[in-house]
Amino acid sequence: MNHLKAVIFDVDGTLAETERDGHRQAFNRAFAEAGLDWHWDEQIYGQLLAVTGGKERIQYYLENFHLQCGFAGDYSEIIASLHADKTRHYAQIIEAKTIELRPGIKRLIGELREQEIRLAIATTTTAENVTALINATLGEAAISWFDCIAAGDVVPAKKPAPDIYHYCLQQLQLDARDCLAIEDSANGLLASTGAGITTLVTLNAYTVEDDFTQAICVVDQLGEPNAPCQVIDGSPMNTSYITAQSLQDLHAQNN
């Protein structure tokens, strides 16, 4: 039997609810700064989240909502410039510390560290966004707790492709069967299970309607001792919140 050796965390929607009040606001500030009358409200952003990657999301928006915007020919440079501005705005939003970690994340990371289960990150966002979020929520020493930060353009194909998880496993020098992933979206679940990794889903408002059939368990959040989680799908657990032991038990069901 493969014992759980590492937990691989997704970032946006999993570590923290960064999409509605973080990334979405940063995109809108970059558009306004560029003099564009584009505004992504919560509803349209929920649709655009089907496309992972900020640059890819802008391109999709251009090609499906704004073809008449006057950008001629190859606008990859314009998109790259807009995305760089967006990332700058995102860092400012995160540094303002208005976005906190989701319930149970800080506690679970502490438990995993105590049990010497390795930590890693596999995300579509940029490594600089990961560092900004970890610094703002766990302190500047915390980024070193993660043996691998697999992020953004380090792989050719973003989630739902499994590339980012394959890259993470390679960096960890571990097999998929040694690991468990925590994700929040259908795209993320397709990526992690596509790499053969048992996956727990902590859904959120943007992903509540997603298909999580491949998850070992779906909960509304990790929970805390005084704030139980709700099991949406999967085997009931012998605890009211997700602990390092819960992850080892879920992992053992599949590996």
Ligand code: XBP
């Ligand atoms: C979610 C994403 C990212 C963010 C925006 O990443 O799809 O693209 O929405 O970040 P995760 P960027 O895999 O952590 O759920 O603009 O940096 O792409």
Ligand code: MG
């Ligand atoms: Mg996510």
